[in-house]
Structure formats: structure tokens, C-alpha cells
Amino acid sequence: MSQASSNWLNLKKKLPKPVASENHHPKRKRSGSISSSSNTEKKTRMSNYDNDAHDTQDIQTTHTTLAKPTPSILPTQVSGIKAEIGKYLAMDCEMVGVGRDGEESVLARVSIVNYHGAVIYDTFVRPVEKVTDFRTWVSGVTFKDVEKAPTFSHVQKHVSDLLHNRILVGHAIANDLKALLLTHPPLSIRDTAKYEQLHSIAKTKRPKLKALAKLVLGIDIQENEHSSVIDAQATMEVYKRYQSLWEATLARQAKIFQAKKGGKKGSSGKKSNNGGKKKNTVDVNSSSTPTPASAGDWWNQSAMTTA
Template identity: 50%
Template sequence: MGADDNTAGKGALKFSNRPVEIDETKTAIGKYVSLDCEFVGVGYEGKRSVLARVSIVNFYGAVVLDEFVRPEEKVTDWRTWVSGIRPSDMQNAKSFKEVQFKVGEILKDRVLVGHAVSNDLKVLLIAHPKRLIRDTSKHPAFRKLSKGRAPSLKKLAKEYLDIDIQGDEHSSVEDARACILLFRKFKDDFEKLAQAKGGKGFLKRGQGAKEKILIPAIGEA
């Protein structure tokens, strides 16, 4: 353990004692990006989720992409209380295809950080190599907080970063930043776990009429 490392005192986690803070001056995309999405409801009683906002931040938390997405179906529940999305946000919203393409270009060959990020990828209809995914909902030490279940991002942010998120409405930028801060704090643990798994391949294709973008891993055809 180096001079800049310490023991978190929570499970077997180790963390860097360097401050993990947002630095919006460092705008280069870099190797690591964190993604989060917000959804609205369509169909009967708004029970079916569709994409309404996508945010991506870089390793330092600077915003790389933040786009509202225009649903192709009539929205029956804006879920503003949790999504933060309002009808007025759709005035300059982009089409699903346009945003999907932008996200795919950013994610290509990069390490993707997120919380239950498979849900976001499924709605985006994008596949990403498993070995390039770092999911804060799946880290074994984090799951101990919820007795083996996936912990909420809100709980992790409070427990390990001492910050409060999702106080009222959700913000995909705020959530993406919380994920990247968690990853940075425990980066060595995440990377060792990923190396031990040695996983390759893609997440399974989701169901949907739209074509899913396949993003090959580095060196994979």
C-alpha cells in the first residue's frame, strides 16, 4: 500500500486519501467516463420507461455530454418528482438516434462507470464490453451495506463521500458525478476486481425495435 493509500474501515475497501473533487477545468474526455440517464413514463399509467436525459462526465466530473432526449411516444408520466424532467425540457431535446450515436462515440474504447449501468445501456440500446464496465452497484464491498443486495447510489454517496444527493428531484449529472467520485476513491479496488474477473464480451442485447449499437473492445473485432 502506497503512501497515498489508506484503509477505509468499511469492509476490505482501500481508498486514496487524495481529495476526490469535481474539477470542471479538466475537460478532456480521457480514459474513464461516467454515465447516468433519467427516464419518463409512456403507455398505460406511464409504467413503461423511455429515455429523456443522458449525462456523461469525465474522470474529473466535468460534463462531456448532457442532452435531453425527445421521446418517440406520448409521455403519460413525466415523473418529475424523481426524474427532474419537465415538458419544457423537451423544447430543445434531440432525437433518440442522435443522442444514441453521440453516446456510442464517446463510450467507444473507454472504461464506463455507472450505477446499475446495464439499465442505462439497455434503454440506450448500446452494448459495451463487460471488461470495460465498472458498476458501483456490483462491488462486493459496497453490497455489504445492503446485506448483499445492490445499494442505492444515494446511500453509497453518503456513506463513502459524505455527500447528499437526490434530495428532491434526481439529476443525471449529479448521479454521474457521484459515481465517478466513488470510482476514483476506490479506483485500485475496482481495477483489481476487473483484472481478476478478466471478463470479455458484450452485455446481452435488450429487447426493442431499434438497432443496438455494438461497441467492440480494444483489439476485438
């Protein structure tokens, strides 16, 4: 766990005070050398919230093999109930290049954090294909990181189990899901790259996570090598700043959809009496809010994440 930087002075005032943990992650060496204890298996507590009615999984422990200490934007390690899995998870992945000139991207690292930024799952992935470009300067991944890492199928299954019946927060999360060959119910996704309020702040419809972290959180990330843990934590914090407004908008659009659907059923087989005039409609198929299968499914039903 890295030490708090000056970037955290503004953000720390807004975050709830995490409880200090007895065991801290090792500090990241400035030289970038590999920690002597890095090849040991890291056990992360993963029992569920007692009040999480949507959680049907019984995941107790996860094992991750990391070749480097895990950096974080959190000032101290989160513990206690704030370290449990919970309903909301943020995910970020790092890719390496395969094929000719390393142009094709494949999964090399997956990091998942909970609502409070605690690391729930963090592991490198051993690519099936030969890596022709590790992109270390941006991905932070080296040959030693993936040489003895878990297989893709193992990581894919574990991530699928974790995401089941949970809200997935991410930035351009479709890219991460594609790399994992997974799908997730659209209504259970919160993508900070697609949220219109963030488009307004960044003054672009394609905001970068680095820019949002600076504009919304007041911190600098991705200065050198990327950290999928830090990116996942930053994404969750950005979402939390707009969570109330975001969720209220989704609920309002769900009601509009329900009313619209009910109106269509009531007017089935009848001619319109409005003289051919078009009624004002609300587009619920915008990129920020996918159309639900049915109004009753909006909150209570979602399909299982599948591989």
C-alpha cells in the same frame, strides 16, 4: 453550477483541487424557473487526451440544448486537461413514462462526465412516443425540456461514439444502456451496483446510489429531483475510491483465467491423474467480473459499442 454545500466539507478534502474556470454554469434558481439563456447551444470541449492510446475517435465539439442550469456536486468548474474526455466516463440517465399510466420508461436525459467530474455531454432527449408521466418530482424533466430537444437517434449515435473504446462507469448501468438501446463490452464496464466491496459497505447486494454517496463520499444526493449530472459525478467518485483494489482484482482474475485456459489446453485428450479429486477453482463468471472471450483480450481488445 451550483454552489458548494456543507455536504462537501468532508469530500472536498479528499478530492484534488480543480482549476477555476473563467466561465461558470449559471446558478440554479430556487424557484426552479427556466434560465433565460438556457435555450442557447452549449459547446463543450471534447478533444482527447494525448496519451490515450485507446481513443480512436475525433470528436471535437458537442452541442447540447438544456432547459435548465446544470447542477453539480463539484465546488468549481473543472478546466484544462481535467476537462478532456479521457479514458473513463461515467453515465447516468433520467427516464419519463409512456404508455398506459406511464408505466413504461423511455429516455429523457443523458449525462456523461469524465474521470474528474467535468461534464462531457448533457442533453435532454425528445421521446418518440407520447409521454404520459414526466415523473418530474423524481426525474426533474418537464414538457419544455424535451419539446425541442435532440431526437433519440441523434443522442444515441453521439453517446455511442463517446463510449467507444472507453471504460464506462455507472450504477446499475444496464438500465441506462437498455434505455439507449446500446451495448458495451462487459470488460469495459465498472458497475458500482455490482461491486462486492460496496455490497459489504452497504450491507446489501442491491445498494442504492444515494446510500453509497452517503457511506463512501459523505454527501447527500437525490434529496428532491434527481440530477443525472450529479448522479454520474457521484458514481465516478465512488468508483475512484475503490479503483486500485477494483482494477487489481480484475487483473488477478484475468491471470487466473489465463492459467486455467492454458491448463485445459495442456491436458487436452489426457485423463486426469488426480484420482478423481476435484481441483480448487475460482469462479470468474461472478456478477462483478464477466468472463472474457480470451485471456489475450482482457485489456487490449474490446468490441465497438453498437446501436
